[in-house]
Amino acid sequence: MNIxxxxxxxxxxxxxxxxxxxxxxxxxxxxxxxLFGHRLFWSFFSLLLIMFFRKKLFLVKEIGRDPKKRLMLVxxxxxxxxxxxxxxxxxxxxxxxxxxxGYFLNPxxxxxxGWIILKEKIRLTxxxxxxxxxxxxxxxxxxxxxxxxxxxxxxxxxxxxxYGLIRKLVHVGSMEGLLFETSVVIIPVLIYWQMxxxxxxxxxxxxxxxxxxxxxLSGVVTSLPLILFAxxxxxxxxxxxxMIQYLSPSFKFICxxxxxxxALSAEKLQAFCLIWIALGWYTIESYQFARRGKSQTTNR
Numbered sequence: 001m002n003i004x005x006x007x008x009x010x011x012x013x014x015x016x017x018x019x020x021x022x023x024x025x026x027x028x029x030x031x032x033x034x035l036f037g038h039r040l041f042w043s044f045f046s047l048l049l050i051m052f053f054r055k056k057l058f059l060v061k062e063i064g065r066d067p068k069k070r071l072m073l074v075x076x077x078x079x080x081x082x083x084x085x086x087x088x089x090x091x092x093x094x095x096x097x098x099x100x101x102g103y104f105l106n107p108x109x110x111x112x113x114g115w116i117i118l119k120e121k122i123r124l125t126x127x128x129x130x131x132x133x134x135x136x137x138x139x140x141x142x143x144x145x146x147x148x149x150x151x152x153x154x155x156x157x158x159x160x161x162x163y164g165l166i167r168k169l170v171h172v173g174s175m176e177g178l179l180f181e182t183s184v185v186i187i188p189v190l191i192y193w194q195m196x197x198x199x200x201x202x203x204x205x206x207x208x209x210x211x212x213x214x215x216x217l218s219g220v221v222t223s224l225p226l227i228l229f230a231x232x233x234x235x236x237x238x239x240x241x242x243m244i245q246y247l248s249p250s251f252k253f254i255c256x257x258x259x260x261x262x263a264l265s266a267e268k269l270q271a272f273c274l275i276w277i278a279l280g281w282y283t284i285e286s287y288q289f290a291r292r293g294k295s296q297t298t299n300r
Contacts, residue, residue: 010232010244013225018251021099023221024091025260027211032089034203035218037193039084041200042219044182050223051179059176060183069170076166077181081189083159090152096256097264102156103249104275108133108282109161117165125285132278136271150268174230178223246279 027035051057063069090099108130114120122130140150167177193200204212236244253272256262264272 006232006235007244009228010236011247013228013232014245014247015251016221016225016228018248019255020087020221021091021096021252021255022259023218024088027207027215028092030203030207031198032085032092033196034193034198034200035088035092036081036085037189037200038203038215039088039218039222040081040182040186040189042216043222044179044186044219046219046223047175047179047182050227051175056176059173060180063172063176063180069172072166072170073172073177073180074184076163076170076177077184079159079163079166080181081185083156083163086152086156086159090156094260094262095152096252096260097262097268098150098153099156100249100252100256101150101268101272101275102153103160103252104246104272104279105133105136105153105157106160106249107245108275108278109157110164111282113161113165123285123289125289126282129278129282129285132274132281136274136278139274140267140271150271174226175223178226246283 024035030038048057051060063073087099090096111122111126112130115122137154170177172180190200204215207215257264
């Protein structure tokens with residue numbers, strides 16, 4: 001495998017994440033909680049099979065024996081599961097554009113959290129991008145009431161940023177970490193699910209046959225891009241991954257606006273423009289900084 005395959009893996013992973021709304025929207029008759037339950041169960045089942053056949057289940061047991069890793073991954077499990085649930089809710093409620101805004105904001109929130117929590121330095125030339133993103137949020141806050149403020153976008157971006165922060169601090173593999181996380185929340189979710197009027201078997205019985213066959217694929221749909229991402233992350237620089245990751249919110253935006261014809265208010269369009277300018281600034285600044293660092297290393 002060469003570097004080209006790593007680029008391709010990253011592009012497929014982020015494109016799949018970006019096109020997820022089409023898959024989840026196909027089950028529009030199913031409530032968000034029920035879709036989340038199926039996504040969680042089939043993801044757990046798919047990962048369990050993969051780890052079993054790869055004879056890597058012992059790695060999950062090792063995580064459970066480490067109190068610090070166990071605690072951190074319990075927190076990350078709550079974060080990623082709430083992120084999944086809110087994202088499916090956003091798709092079901094016709095708020096895909098708002099979800100895409102959250103994932104556009106995510107890289108900039110990562111930078112800000114790194115500065116606050118990890119004490120990472122923010123270069124002077126990076127601050128304009130952060131200020132532009134903050135201006136976008138303030139613009140929305142001032143121009144919309146509480147009922148229309150994009151809370152989903154903010155919560156999606158913050159929960160995923162916190163999840164990424166924890167996974168950065170806890171040194172575990174992608175698949176075994178995700179399997180441990182899904183195993184943490186699957187039991188309470190299944191118990192609550194059985195108590196609901198629409199239990200898992202009831203949902204399957206109400207769906208036509210072709211959707212019964214497609215719904216279990218939610219585990220593969222969830223796991224495959226994570227596996228591809230893990231493969232590419234080991235072989236590509238963070239700058240390269242950072243640029244490719246914008247495929248995901250871009251495809252979400254296209255799905256919301258052109259496929260599902262969601263309304264885009266003037267305020268949201270202005271906020272999107274500020275976020276896009278901020279991302280463009282941040283991407284160019286990071287690329288120039290990396291080039292200067294490489295040039296200085298070469299000249300030594």
